[in-house]
Amino acid sequence: KNQVEQSPQSLIILEGKNCTLQCNYTVSPFSNLRWYKQDTGRGPVSLTIMTFSENTKSNGRYTATLDADTKQSSLHITASQLSDSASYICVVSDRGSTLGRLYFGRGTQLTVWP
């Protein structure tokens, strides 16, 4: 069964600290892996998209890694800010159709305290 599992479910860190969020997936075949940031009551916003051949991609203070062999990804946030408080969603796309079906994780709820 194609699944995307994220950990931890929630995380609280102090402003300025770093953190790493995890994503494990069983989706096959694999096309790409995406990380989204979703503020409360808003739609998700794309942070990174990685294909099979990419093992790291950065977007400002966000760095995503991908290990397609172990089917694991991580999102590292450096020097956290209060505005980083949000849900971070891992999404994996398969190559089963022209649409490229998307499998969503439940997200990691990050809270940054001052």
Place this chain on the structure above:
Amino acid sequence: EADIYQTPRYLVIGTGKKITLECSQTMGHDKMYWYQQDPGMELHLIHYSYGVNSTEKGDLSSESTVSRIRTEHFPLTLESARPSHTSQYLCASSGDRPNEKLFFGSGTQLSVL
């Protein structure tokens, strides 16, 4: 960055009412989607469209219907709302290439009393 708009942002209605959630995008995307999301849960695809006059049901069974008469417009309709329809509804669009970014609207939070 995203030019995709949803209205209303919040909607509280009584059981049995007919509602239409609006979604428009100005990016010229052929592909559009409707997702349903409950608190703390993953997004579930309920409808998608590849282009004008093309609509398909998604993975999650939904009593809602959609239409795609114009490229930029993808409204979702509930003929008779029920409390079980209470949820957040997210509209999204993307280009045609496989690794295209998915752009989301801000969502409509629907509460049916």
